């Protein structure tokens with residue numbers, strides 16, 4: 001398929017183009033009209049959040065030089081995956097693949113909140129004391145490696161066209177920056193967009209210190225999964241200006257917004273069992289203890 005070859009040949013420039021284009025757009029929007037005042041210096045957070053992005057990019061390239069696109073091309077050459085069993089029009093395969101991969105990302109996000117050891121990794125994303133375009137990319141390297149392995153498994157089972165994998169990764173990247181943006185969409189526009197995609201106001205609820213709010217709105221791209229699986233919360237109780245971002249237990253900027261602290265964060269705290277993630281968000285004396 002010519003389109004597959006074209007995308008494979010220009011994969012890096014397509015990715016970088018969309019990454020920097022979206023990043024610059026949202027970053028400028030945040031500077032011109034921020035939604036909330038930041039609590040930690042933007043320079044410190046950006047340096048460290050982008051530092052972990054650079055580290056993750058290097059680790060992924062070293063561990064998986066062929067990346068998801070390489071796995072998709074290999075699966076296609078072997079005829080592996082569900083979609084390779086059907087003679088679907090190319091465009092239908094692409095749309096189905098993007099939707100299916102988005103569902104898997106949603107389920108993976110629910111999983112990393114529910115399983116205590118995975119939550120330890122994912123808490124690095126939630127511990128950011130502020131919420132902006134760089135929050136969307138800060139994940140612990142081990143979570144990034146796990147995500148990549150889940151993506152490989154998804155590709156082998158699904159058999160998506162190579163183009164669909166690139167489209168999905170580019171959309172996910174751009175949407176993560178958009179919906180973590182510290183930006184103010186007009187209420188009416190937010191309401192309309194929300195019927196289809198995750199907006200900044202919708203995902204901000206997920207970064208609340210309140211445990212029921214942090215355990216909601218898991219979607220990254222399509223908003224339908226949260227509505228369908230009953231994990232949707234419309235607005236934060238304290239409002240977007242009044243809500244507290246982050247995790248109750250970890251609020252020292254040195255620990256949560258500087259690279260060495262962020263990398264060590266999964267290994268902090270006692271191992272107390274299933275309810276550990278609930279205890280971190282809510283008041284330790286409240287419900288959700290580990291009895």
Ligand SMILES: [Zn+2]
Nearest residue numbers: 109113122206
């Ligand atoms: Zn989360």
Ligand SMILES: [Zn+2]
Nearest residue numbers: 125136180203
């Ligand atoms: Zn997030």
